[in-house]
Amino acid sequence: MSDTASMAQATLPLPPTPETETRAQRLRNFWADYRRSPVAVASLVVILLLAFVSFGAPLVSPQDPYDMAALDWMDAFLHPGETGSGGYTHLLGTDNAGRDMLSAIFYGLRTSFVIGLSAGALALFTGICVGLTAAYFGGRVESLLMRIVDLQLSMPAILLALVLVAMLGQGVGQIILALVVAQYAYFARTTHGAATVERSKDYIEAARSTPLPTRRVLFRHLLPNVMPPLIVVATVQVASAIALEATLSFLGVGLPLTEPSLGSLISNGFKYIHSDRYWLSIYPGIFLMITVVAINLVGDQVRSVLDPRRQR
């Protein structure tokens, strides 16, 4: 009888060895989950295409819309598909200054992407700093910071951005700054929310009771674990930064037409809405819509893939 017991001790086998999982493999798993939605995959492809034509605008567009010398008044208001003095077909027509719409849209898209991405990245950074500081220190610091953030969140971003742009003046830098101030609060709220959940978990307590230095607990333990929701918010916020910039430019407080963004193109086209020159406003609008919707769809899918309730 006793023999069997000791035998069980001696042959204590370990449970089946789990497969090793590298970072690359985690990425592959992520992709496997992501691509279950064909819409999301299509959206990603669209974004990549748009990014290519916008950042490669000087290479792919027939005309440099910034170059006033290349514009010809004779080419103004050409219908889509007409050939202008440059000898090439204006696929999407031309505007009131004879600017090729397709080129203007590619360049405009570039401006939109630059603004959206840099505003998103800066707001992410600022938000993480504020949110983590609040969550880690707690007490007065936390309630003060988070009260400010909440107050700001209750104000619509559009209003804040509007006032800020009015204060700062026109220009890419100013718009980015205004967007960051208007949007960092979303990141701060998300970071703080995720971090308060994480900080009460035992692994943080274990790290603190080891004891490990505060800096290490913050950046090695807390931060990596609050990243997933932040990635989702970041995607959505980039889209909303692009839409916000377009709105501001449309309202006339954003970028001037000499520095065309999608918003200022639409704003310009809006003046001709009662004539038949629909292409001035419709086409840049379609590109804007596709961009924003595609980014949001990607964000949606990333959210559902990263959802902890879905993880096994």
Add this chain to the structure above:
Amino acid sequence: MTAALEVRGLTTRFETRKGPVTAVNDVSFSVQPGRIMGLVGESGSGKSVTGFSVLGLIDEPGRVTGGQVLVQGTDLRALPPDALRRMRGSKVSMVFQDPMMTLNPVLRVGDQMAMAVRVHEKMSKRAAWDRARQALETVGIPAPAERLQAYPHQLSGGMRQRVAIAMALLHRPAVIIADEPTTALDVSIQGQILAEVRRLADETGTAIVWVTHDLAVISSLADDISVMYAGRIVESGTAEQVIGSPRHPYTRGLIDSVPSLHEPGAKLPQIPGATPQLANLPSGCPFRPRCAFATEACASPPSPARGAWAPRPVPSSAGGDMTDPLLKIDTVSKRFSRKPGLLGRGIDRITGRSSESTVHALTDVSLEVTRGEVLGIVGESGCGKSTLGRIVAGIYAPTEGAVTLDGTPVARGSDHGIEKLTTRVQMIHQDPFASLNPRMKVGETIAEGPRVHRIVEPARLRARVAELLEQVGLEGAYADRLPHQFSGGQRQRIAIARALAMEPELLVLDEAVASLDVSIQAQVLNLFIDLRRELDLTALFISHDLSVVRHVCDRVAIMYLGRVVELTSAARLYARPMHPYTEALFASVPTLGTGRAAFHPIKGEIPSPLNPPKGCAFHPRCPLAGPRCRIEVPRLAAPETGHSVACHLHDGGTGAAEAAA
């Protein structure tokens, strides 16, 4: 007599990414009216899914794919959806595991109950509330009319579970499926519920299927027991048969894993390995890889196995010498207060009310632990045992008093911020799924502390990690894996390795085995016993489980509402408890091997530490309390050497005699 419930060949499948998984595999059993059947198994055995399958309450992506569920002869599976719905609640009902989640938080108890009444019987709202009140009375809830007006969050966990049971009983169903209904409750409250359920089954003739992982509970409650493993029932019979003479090696292993059946300090016989993943079952008998009696025949579908397998007790070398204490907890108190803000204080002044609330987590706790000793801290929720562990581990600062290790303080700071001063105390947490950073390789997790504190030279770090992993029974090569690749028991081993890496002199184990399955718990306890012997560990072992504490601790402190009420050696305590609370606690815990028992649960609820009773905190629940107990807080004193108790019965009387005279 037709069976109240007869299940034949029930099969439930889940569609997962890794293909279909059969969670319930050809399960058959029957329960007669008035009898209680225990459905026992470890996590992943399919016991809960079986319960839900009976009621047809399996959510996507799961589906009941075969079998019959006969309730008083009617096959539920053959009924159209609406007829099935009308059977639920009236003929067969269910009680869930977590009483905190099963009641709708925004509806009054009475409204929820009235809704459940009226769905099956046409009657006025008033009549339905009346029925609800009677139902609460049947399950022994005091002042039922007031409870009906309450919202769920205003009731304690035990009270909510009683409400849920009352709701299940509303229409006098033939069968109640109870899914781990006492797992989330404290032992004294569990005792109350068990006694109540036994009475209800006897009186109403309702058949009960009691799904649980706890053998001790089921052995003292059930008439019949079925044991599940990997989706199948592997053994069933009367409670006496299954517990007294188990036939299946898994059942035997499970029973043998329970510490209370063994000499304290002895190594427990253990079922090797982990509970299998249903998606990846071994062919043939699913228990084959863990079975000591497996033969080639087991590779083909299950056949009953026979054989004898009994433990050989390993003598314990435990027992601390009375030298200078390593750890000294000196009159430590801890209060958590929620202070109102500046504005709130101003308003308090105007309204003349205080919005400050204070939780008295610990009051005047003094304990000493000598080198090489394991001190157990036992108590129910709210007794302050975890807070005490965290103070010793330097996570909380005490409000008053001091914790010193070899005379030097463990941490410095106040309620507002704390800095831990030593690496010589390390802690092991309850939930191994939460205590490891999910994004860090386990090797890094283990190596981090020693690297930061230069305990091991950097060049040797990797080797040291491998060494530690092997010491806790894992492979050194596991260092490069992430926590989610390990099972619960393995993770707890990793957490132990992380603590050991700091070369601590004192370990604080906070419910370190509470969340593990019985068979895995035995493995981890054995590891602890081994490590203790090898490394001459000193430890504070915090647990609510009396049998586990008895098994591994030298001395035990019983806590109640923030105070130590009794302190003595484990052997003495279990042989002759002195404090009425300790005694009552022992009486309310079901133990394995005593057969169906009459329960003597402690009456009443555990008071809130927000507002502890005056005098002896236990007096409202104490059968022996006298006038003095209501006024004077008893001090911890030693009426016998080596046995301290805080009770007026042992320091001059409770005043009951005087009052009577």
Add this chain to the structure above:
Amino acid sequence: MLGYLARRLAQAVVVVFAMSIIVFVGVYAIGNPIDVLIDPGATQEIRAKLIAQYGLDQPLWRQYFTFLANVAQGDLGTSMVYNIPVVDLVFSRLPATLELVFVSVCIATFIGIPAGLYAGYKPGSLAARAIMALSVLGFSVPTFWIGMLLIMAFAVNLGWLPSGGRGDVGSLFGIPTSLATADGWSHVIMPALNLSLFKMGLLIRLTRAGMVEAMQTDYVKFARAQGLPDRQIVFNHVLRNISIPIVTVFGLELGSTLAFAVVTESVFTWPGVGKLIIDSILQLDRPVMVTYLVLVVILFVLINLVVDLVYARLDPRVRLKGKA
């Protein structure tokens, strides 16, 4: 409950004060309105006189206190552009905006919430997918562009509806409003629909998420185990629970709809406060900007307060905490 209310009110007052300072300082940091107002050829004397008249020579803190003192007397200054008291100006424009916001919130609520509930109850169905696709469009495509498309379709091409402006004002229960006339409705319907799309998209997503989550909770399973029919589970158990977050977001969005009216009003040349603020920003009409922003802050704080009170009404757990 009383203490809770008092605390919240006190907080609200503090917030309004803090925000008024921020707004004041912020707005007064913008450019120099004198440059806009005065002909660059004006003499130094006229300049100095105007600067003194507007109090622009005073230090900022003194200007703020003058402003506060004036506010206490109900005087928020005079518009530099229209040269009439700002209060009159803003309040003459406010009804048009409130009208627009009211109609659009109604559209968003009565379409958004039922659609969201359905999409959450049958998440896999085709209708649910269609609803979700529309909601993504609704809250991601910029408002102004959709507005423009609406104008092109219904005003320019089809000629069914006017392209902008507010219609005839009639009287409804003694309140002068364009909602009392058919012409008024033909003017309001397009901008209101435009303004409601974002909010509708959000409400759909929120309601759906709440519904999906609630359907998986233990208390819903428990209700099922008692034999409650789905209809009763949805309306008696789930709706009460998910109404809590919906009310919160609804309140907050009410405020943001007010702000988003800025865009819609510009597109449809709707004569409300939104159009006014845009014009004021472009013309640096400081008193109007300050008044509008302070008004918006007060509205926000009030809405937040009401939301919290409703919240406490709906969620018994909060109610108890308020008492304690």
